[in-house]
Amino acid sequence: MSEFILKARDLNKFYTQRSGRFGFGTKQVKALDNVNLELRHASTLAVVGESGSGKSTLARCLLQLQPLDGGSVFFQGRDLAELPANELRKQRRHLQMIFQDPFASLNPRMKVGEIVEEGLLIHDLGTKNERFEKALKMLKRVGLAESDLNKYPHEFSGGQRQRIGIARALVLEPKVVVCDEPVSALDVSIQAQILLLLKELQQEMSLSYIFISHDLRVVRHIADEVAVMHQGKIVEKGSIQEVYESPKQQYTQNLLKAIPGQKRQLA
Amino acid sequence: MAELLKIEDLTICPASAPSRKLVSNVSFSIEPGKTTCVVGESGSGKSLTALSVMGLLSKQLVRTNGRVLFQGQDLADLSTEEMRKIRGRQIGMIFQEPMTSLNPVLTIGFQIGEPLTVHLGLKGDALKAKVNVLLEQVGIPAHRANSYPDELSGGQRQRVMIAMSIACEPLMLIADEPTTALDVTVQAQILSLLDNLKTSMNMGMLLITHDFGVVADVADDVVVMFRGEVVEAGSVAQVLNKPKHPYTKALLACVPDAEGKKPLKPIDYAWLKNEQVPA
Ligand SMILES: Nc1ncnc2c1ncn2[C@@H]1O[C@H](COP(=O)(O)OP(=O)(O)OP(=O)(O)O)[C@@H](O)[C@H]1O
Numbered sequence A: 001m002s003e004f005i006l007k008a009r010d011l012n013k014f015y016t017q018r019s020g021r022f023g024f025g026t027k028q029v030k031a032l033d034n035v036n037l038e039l040r041h042a043s044t045l046a047v048v049g050e051s052g053s054g055k056s057t058l059a060r061c062l063l064q065l066q067p068l069d070g071g072s073v074f075f076q077g078r079d080l081a082e083l084p085a086n087e088l089r090k091q092r093r094h095l096q097m098i099f100q101d102p103f104a105s106l107n108p109r110m111k112v113g114e115i116v117e118e119g120l121l122i123h124d125l126g127t128k129n130e131r132f133e134k135a136l137k138m139l140k141r142v143g144l145a146e147s148d149l150n151k152y153p154h155e156f157s158g159g160q161r162q163r164i165g166i167a168r169a170l171v172l173e174p175k176v177v178v179c180d181e182p183v184s185a186l187d188v189s190i191q192a193q194i195l196l197l198l199k200e201l202q203q204e205m206s207l208s209y210i211f212i213s214h215d216l217r218v219v220r221h222i223a224d225e226v227a228v229m230h231q232g233k234i235v236e237k238g239s240i241q242e243v244y245e246s247p248k249q250q251y252t253q254n255l256l257k258a259i260p261g262q263k264r265q266l267a
Numbered sequence B: 001m002a003e004l005l006k007i008e009d010l011t012i013c014p015a016s017a018p019s020r021k022l023v024s025n026v027s028f029s030i031e032p033g034k035t036t037c038v039v040g041e042s043g044s045g046k047s048l049t050a051l052s053v054m055g056l057l058s059k060q061l062v063r064t065n066g067r068v069l070f071q072g073q074d075l076a077d078l079s080t081e082e083m084r085k086i087r088g089r090q091i092g093m094i095f096q097e098p099m100t101s102l103n104p105v106l107t108i109g110f111q112i113g114e115p116l117t118v119h120l121g122l123k124g125d126a127l128k129a130k131v132n133v134l135l136e137q138v139g140i141p142a143h144r145a146n147s148y149p150d151e152l153s154g155g156q157r158q159r160v161m162i163a164m165s166i167a168c169e170p171l172m173l174i175a176d177e178p179t180t181a182l183d184v185t186v187q188a189q190i191l192s193l194l195d196n197l198k199t200s201m202n203m204g205m206l207l208i209t210h211d212f213g214v215v216a217d218v219a220d221d222v223v224v225m226f227r228g229e230v231v232e233a234g235s236v237a238q239v240l241n242k243p244k245h246p247y248t249k250a251l252l253a254c255v256p257d258a259e260g261k262k263p264l265k266p267i268d269y270a271w272l273k274n275e276q277v278p279a
């Protein structure tokens, strides 16, 4: 097998935005500007960068959840755009996403147990009983309880909803997970628990992650490599050590300098 | 100094299970010109406390005990109309999940302008100018006023909420994880914007966050919540440097270090159960 499980070549994505004083004009903006990246098998690539720089757009385009205006994404060497529809549907199980906005991505009319089991059902994995057991086990691993299975998303706190989204993606035992700010709504203890879970699963199942985060401390703990985005372009990439210890771009240096909490020493 | 906001013995339960306390006897207060950070466990009742202050609890939940005083006045005594006048004008709120509180069919310019029209009677060019200033303050180009919420990035939506909440220069701001989707440079810009309001307008701020870096940078006081209760409260120096409660100590021990050297380790709840809680 190739060293890279996912490869993106020259990705381009434009959005049309209303502009002008009365909103009648339109303007094309480049959300992705010739983006290239490679995700190594069983490793974690962090994507960091300014708010609005195109990280979530990149995430959705990598997983074909949003059409590209140019470029190709190769999963295990195969161009996703060229897969027949039924083959792409099959591969979806292996290409999962943890969404940035958890509540908006959970069906409000489904119980949490159903939400987590749904993917297993769609991909016809296991018997009814096995699906239930898998969903329950994953919910427990993200720190939720059996009694939560029958509740609806609105009965949870922000961080609990985020964990429902994590369980839903991981229960499928996918090959690639694109995590869009997966731990930003979690307290630091649950955050550590989830990061360890991601690492454990990586070891158990050779999972590969694209890890979008604004928390540079978390990135340093979880990622092997990091790509820095700025205005739709990847402006710097390298191993964690290279980028943190000798950032080349001014923008990266600014990011590292702005990590909060540097004013006061914690006990 | 007199408190701006005083929360006393606040208790919240599901309407269907009035003995299951989601928030239990929570008391703390906020002074003008000061920032109080509320930190604590996911699911410990931080957002419910904030929503209850605003009178915005979902109908499935009830406040079974306690009061909320704003400038000495019990907010529960106000009529719906009087409460509406305070909300957005004197107390601004930034909700945890922007997409659920922004209206998908209205442009963001309209939504930022709405409180200015409703509370201050701003219209026409004056309104447009003020909206543009607010957008610029939160780092969104003015032409994006014509965009709809789903055309924005996660962090841009969060900043629209921030612009809406400060539009009328409230006396008090309740911000529920306002910067979770912001990169550190934009976060620093937003925090300094809020800090300026705090000093120039003497605004009091209740800031819910999981980020101890943010706490260390902006808090005057810290309230720690665990399983629906306040387990510790004090000045930022006291809580961060000399935490008393075992939960606070355990939580602080989980903060990731910037060098990536300290191993990740969640709280050992079995251990915590046997720890002595100081009187
Ligand atoms: N449907 C759309 N129409 C027009 N512009 C859009 C649309 N979706 C996103 N954009 C713009 O494209 C840019 C990239 O958005 P994206 O959501 O990918 O950013 P991001 O890096 O994920 O930001 P954040 O860190 O704030 O979540 C932003 O400026 C955003 O406003």
Ligand SMILES: Nc1ncnc2c1ncn2[C@@H]1O[C@H](COP(=O)(O)OP(=O)(O)OP(=O)(O)O)[C@@H](O)[C@H]1O
Pocket: A154, A155, A156, A157, A158, A159, A160, A185, A186, A187, B014, B022, B040, B041, B042, B043, B044, B045, B046, B047, B048, B049, B058, B060, B061, B096
């Ligand atoms: N409508 C509801 N019905 C029943 N329980 C609810 C409801 N809303 C919230 N809860 C529960 O109340 C508790 C407190 O929720 P709250 O949203 O205040 O937590 P939080 O401290 O803000 O957590 P987070 O940091 O994860 O956002 C949670 O355990 C949650 O599951």
Ligand SMILES: [Mg+2]
Pocket: A055, A056, A057, A100, A180, B153, B154, B155
């Ligand atoms: Mg995003």
Ligand SMILES: [Mg+2]
Pocket: A157, A158, A159, B046, B047, B048, B096, B176
């Ligand atoms: Mg909350």
